[in-house]
Amino acid sequence: MSPVTVSLQGREVEMRPQETVLDALLRSGIDVAFSCRGGVCHACMLRCGEGEVPAAAQRGLPQGLKELGYLLACQCRPQRSLALEAPRASDLRTTCVLTAVEGRGTPFLRLRFEPMRTLAYRPGQHLRLVSGDGLDPVLLLTSDPMEDWQIEAVLHCPGGEPPLAWLREELPFGQEFEVWGPVESGAAAAGAELEPPAPDPALWHELDEGRTVRRVLEDFYAQVYADERLASFFEGVTIDRAIGKQYSFLQLMMTGEKVYFGERPRNAHHWMVISDELFDYRQALMVRTLEKHGLRPAQIARWTRFEEHWRRDMVKSAAWPKVMDGIEFPLHGYASEVLTSGSMCDHCGGEVPEGTEVLYHVRLGKISCPQCAPAVRSGADETAAA
Ligand code: HEM
Numbered sequence: 001m002s003p004v005t006v007s008l009q010g011r012e013v014e015m016r017p018q019e020t021v022l023d024a025l026l027r028s029g030i031d032v033a034f035s036c037r038g039g040v041c042h043a044c045m046l047r048c049g050e051g052e053v054p055a056a057a058q059r060g061l062p063q064g065l066k067e068l069g070y071l072l073a074c075q076c077r078p079q080r081s082l083a084l085e086a087p088r089a090s091d092l093r094t095t096c097v098l099t100a101v102e103g104r105g106t107p108f109l110r111l112r113f114e115p116m117r118t119l120a121y122r123p124g125q126h127l128r129l130v131s132g133d134g135l136d137p138v139l140l141l142t143s144d145p146m147e148d149w150q151i152e153a154v155l156h157c158p159g160g161e162p163p164l165a166w167l168r169e170e171l172p173f174g175q176e177f178e179v180w181g182p183v184e185s186g187a188a189a190a191g192a193e194l195e196p197p198a199p200d201p202a203l204w205h206e207l208d209e210g211r212t213v214r215r216v217l218e219d220f221y222a223q224v225y226a227d228e229r230l231a232s233f234f235e236g237v238t239i240d241r242a243i244g245k246q247y248s249f250l251q252l253m254m255t256g257e258k259v260y261f262g263e264r265p266r267n268a269h270h271w272m273v274i275s276d277e278l279f280d281y282r283q284a285l286m287v288r289t290l291e292k293h294g295l296r297p298a299q300i301a302r303w304t305r306f307e308e309h310w311r312r313d314m315v316k317s318a319a320w321p322k323v324m325d326g327i328e329f330p331l332h333g334y335a336s337e338v339l340t341s342g343s344m345c346d347h348c349g350g351e352v353p354e355g356t357e358v359l360y361h362v363r364l365g366k367i368s369c370p371q372c373a374p375a376v377r378s379g380a381d382e383t384a385a386a
Pocket of ligand 1: 029230235242246249262263264265268269272274279282306307310314
């Protein structure tokens with residue numbers, strides 16, 4: 001029988017018996033959002049482009065999403081291979097409950113509301129109000145999920161006239177409405193990712209149709225893996241993978257051939273805090289390696305142009321969240337949650353009864369009881385500030 005595989009972001013993983021899709025993806029180093037791992041939070045939702053989705057993987061999802069092929073990776077044990085895709089922002093609808101409206105008659109209506117499922121967002125992003133006519137008005141998110149319990153958003157109402165009929169009425173507390181998103185605001189999205197530079201196929205040819213590129217990379221990564229400043233970033237990544245990815249990335253850059261199926265540099269390095277100085281340090285090592293392999297200064301400049309180009313997408317003082325299809329995946333940080341069943345604190349091991357408000361790590365799903373939460377949170381703040 002042929003092996004069962006799942007593919008995502010251009011990568012294919014062979015499933016092990018009894019393994020969930022989420023476990024298989026994480027085991028292979030594919031970055032996917034997840035939180036509860038129990039089919040409750042829906043953070044690991046993915047869309048099936050090709051294949052047969054097991055019914056258990058869709059349990060609890062709205063009918064509309066089931067029909068679009070959505071599944072929960074943490075509940076999915078497929079019998080046959082699946083081609084998976086990231087969720088589309090416009091598919092992700094959330095029912096919200098309105099709690100307050102301010103600014104009636106002014107050009108900016110301020111809405112306060114609670115989502116009926118976890119909604120991961122950042123202030124400055126947009127939600128779109130589902131209108132039924134396809135012209136979904138934009139809600140600008142102004143609250144901060146780390147600080148505020150309720151979501152606050154501003155709706156632009158030209159002439160003080162709200163764009164949807166139901167918003168013009170006196171709204172009852174508890175009015176339900178649907179939103180989709182969040183999506184990046186236009187300005188952020190425009191600056192979100194750099195476009196690739198123009199290719200240089202002559203350089204690939206001069207480098208012995210890529211054979212010199214491979215030799216350089218083998219030497220370069222051997223030094224990176226032995227370097228005390230760079231090696232720690234590569235923990236859990238095999239050197240062959242690093243060389244292979246970089247080789248196909250450079251082949252794509254130089255020749256324009258679609259041979260690289262990995263992440264664009266911004267997402268690939270989203271969690272790495274890389275200063276300009278560290279980037280220069282890496283580049284100096286690369287230049288020395290290129291010289292060692294006999295490249296002339298002009299060729300070195302043509303090679304490093306392909307790396308320099310992405311500097312702005314990698315250099316940062318704090319980790320960036322990963323963004324795919326306009327959706328931001330919270331891969332670090334903490335949020336508050338009220339437990340719907342009893343559990344144990346992942347820090348002190350103490351029992352945490354149902355109904356307790358806990359702090360949880362959005363990526364690892366680890367919870368901290370109210371006693372441990374302040375220390376955990378201040379540790380996180382210090383890390384972020386460092
Ligand atoms: C100080 C600078 C840099 C550090 C510390 C660094 C670190 C890393 C690490 C640890 C990975 C492995 C990620 C994974 O497999 O999960 C990676 C992947 C990658 N890096 Fe870098 N990198 C640096 C600079 C660059 C530069 C200048 C480029 C070229 C533009 C580059 C291109 C890539 C590519 C294409 C991948 C593969 C992405 C994928 O797995 O899909 N990196 N880098």
